[in-house]
Amino acid sequence: MDITTLKTYFDRYLTLLLESASGPQFYVQLGFMCVAILIAYTLSAFLKKYSPVLANPPVSGPWLPFKKLLNNLGFFLAPLLIILFLGIAVELSEYTVQHSWLARLGQSLAIIFLFYSVIVHYVNNPFLEFVFKWFIVPIAVLFAFGWLDNVTVYLDRFDLEIGNIRISAYGLARAVVFGSLLFWLGRFSNNAGQQIIRRQERLDIGTREVFAQLFQVFLFAFLFILLLQIMGINLTALAVFGGALGVGLGFGLQAIASNFISGLIIILDGSLKVGDYIELDDGQSGTIVKMNMRSTLLETYTGKDIMVPNEQFITTRFVNWTHNNRKQRYSIEFQVAYKTDIPKMLDIIKEVVRSHPQVINEPNTPIEELADAEISGFGDSGVDILVEFWMEGIDDGVNRVGADLLLMIWQALRDNDIEIPFPQREVRILGAPKDASG
Numbered sequence: 513m514d515i516t517t518l519k520t521y522f523d524r525y526l527t528l529l530l531e532s533a534s535g536p537q538f539y540v541q542l543g544f545m546c547v548a549i550l551i552a553y554t555l556s557a558f559l560k561k562y563s564p565v566l567a568n569p570p571v572s573g574p575w576l577p578f579k580k581l582l583n584n585l586g587f588f589l590a591p592l593l594i595i596l597f598l599g600i601a602v603e604l605s606e607y608t609v610q611h612s613w614l615a616r617l618g619q620s621l622a623i624i625f626l627f628y629s630v631i632v633h634y635v636n637n638p639f640l641e642f643v644f645k646w647f648i649v650p651i652a653v654l655f656a657f658g659w660l661d662n663v664t665v666y667l668d669r670f671d672l673e674i675g676n677i678r679i680s681a682y683g684l685a686r687a688v689v690f691g692s693l694l695f696w697l698g699r700f701s702n703n704a705g706q707q708i709i710r711r712q713e714r715l716d717i718g719t720r721e722v723f724a725q726l727f728q729v730f731l732f733a734f735l736f737i738l739l740l741q742i743m744g745i746n747l748t749a750l751a752v753f754g755g756a757l758g759v760g761l762g763f764g765l766q767a768i769a770s771n772f773i774s775g776l777i778i779i780l781d782g783s784l785k786v787g788d789y790i791e792l793d794d795g796q797s798g799t800i801v802k803m804n805m806r807s808t809l810l811e812t813y814t815g816k817d818i819m820v821p822n823e824q825f826i827t828t829r830f831v832n833w834t835h836n837n838r839k840q841r842y843s844i845e846f847q848v849a850y851k852t853d854i855p856k857m858l859d860i861i862k863e864v865v866r867s868h869p870q871v872i873n874e875p876n877t878p879i880e881e882l883a884d885a886e887i888s889g890f891g892d893s894g895v896d897i898l899v900e901f902w903m904e905g906i907d908d909g910v911n912r913v914g915a916d917l918l919l920m921i922w923q924a925l926r927d928n929d930i931e932i933p934f935p936q937r938e939v940r941i942l943g944a945p946k947d948a949s950g
Contacts, residue, residue: 541605541614548597556590587633591626598622624649647689691739698735702728725775725805767823771806775822779803783832784825789906791831792820813908833906839872839881842907844917847894849931854887854895857930861885864924865901870913872902894933 598619605612631644654663667682706724778784784800790810791797798810798818808825810818824830833840848857865883866873872881881902888898899921907914925932 537605537609537611538614540609541601541612544601544604545598545615545618548601549594552593552597553590556593559589588626588629591622591629594622595619595626647692651689687739694735694739698732702731705731725779725803728805767821768806771822774826775803775805775808778822778825783835784808788835789833791833792818792824793828793830838904839902840904840906841900841902842914844899844901844914844921845888846897846899846918846921847891847933848897848925849894849933852895852930857925857928858885858897860924860928860930861897861899861921864920865899865917868901868913868917868920870903870911871917872904893935 598615602612602615602619605615628649631649664682667685668680670682671680673679705727709724709727710720712720784790784803786800786803788800789797790800796810796812796818798812798816800808801811802809807819807821810820812818848854862883862885865871865885871883873883883899883901885897885899887895889896899917901913901917903911903913905911922932924930
């Protein structure tokens with residue numbers, strides 16, 4: 513199909529249109545269409561004015577989500593009624609004058625108008641809005657006028673063949689349009705699917721993470737194969753290329769594959785899960801906030817994010833502070849003077865430490881988990897005191913229990929006149945210096 517052929521088609525359609533416009537069939541269909549549009553707009557205005565759900569947005573009451581949905585659909589009530597009554601006009605035109613092409617064309621344009629209204633009202637993504645406006649809507653217009661097949665045949669003539677693989681301009685255009693839709697749909701489906709999987713409380717968190725990652729892999733693999741089919745690429749023609757690509761991936765992407773498999777292993781064996789506090793072999797530490805296919809995200813208490821490759825959790829050591837039990841034991845050391853009444857001081861310290869709201873001190877708490885104070889040694893300047901306590905979680909970030917306890921201990925020692933010693937030294941000068949004059 514060339515420009516001359518397109519001009520011939522255009523002249524033919526224009527001639528038919530002018531011939532049809534001079535006959536009674538044209539005006540009968542036009543009359544039915546005008547009546548249908550008038551009835552649709554009148555009925556739409558009536559329903560919006562007198563229907564409680566469509567007149568005002570609902571804010572409370574039973575079936576609230578359903579009522580909100582109906583209220584939002586009120587925006588499309590007029591286009592929907594136009595399509596409905598134009599369908600009746602098509603049947604009436606066919607029954608009276610045995611012609612309905614104009615009414616069918618009007619109904620097709622009404623459907624396109626409805627589609628465009630949905631895009632403007634609901635699509636907020638600029639990229640998707642661009643794709644819908646400049647690709648989907650023109651395709652719908654071509655379909656309405658019956659030109660879509662001719663245009664696709666014309667575009668399919670421009671092709672490129674590489675061996676058994678054939679890529680045409682029509683295939684590329686189709687891939688751009690539907691690929692954009694598949695990309696948006698895949699990302700939306702991935703987020704929605706992973707949220708649904710992670711909300712399944714009947715499964716443990718490790719199993720949920722495994723299913724979420726596998727869902728993501730299979731979803732994008734399916735969309736990729738579907739995109740190849742849309743482009744018109746025969747998958748059997750990619751067998752040899754896929755084999756070579758697989759070997760190349762095996763060598764070039766070995767680290768990515770290793771991280772992916774390592775991620776599945778650490779999730780399946782339950783050694784890591786979201787919310788665990790991890791200390792790496794190099795001393796860095798943080799809370800796991802997300803586990804991806806390639807890496808695990810640790811968030812530190814200083815606001816930094818650490819991206820740790822999953823393979824590192826397999827090949828190196830790490831400390832999981834909250835793996836089986838979130839209870840942690842911490843210790844504080846200080847000194848008191850030798851003249852201190854030690855038994856009385858220890859009781860005071862125990863009471864002060866146990867009074868902190870985050871220190872474990874429940875009535876049924878085992879005695880070995882209660883805060884305790886004891887002598888740990890005798891120093892040069894005073895008696896060394898060791899305080900041990902248990903708490904839920906990590907003593908860092910928002911849970912600065914150790915700092916609170918040091919202040920409380922200092923306050924208690926000062927209120928009870930208990931001295932915290934500091935190093936004291938005596939300097940003795942042995943012998944008098946000799947007189948320089950001798």
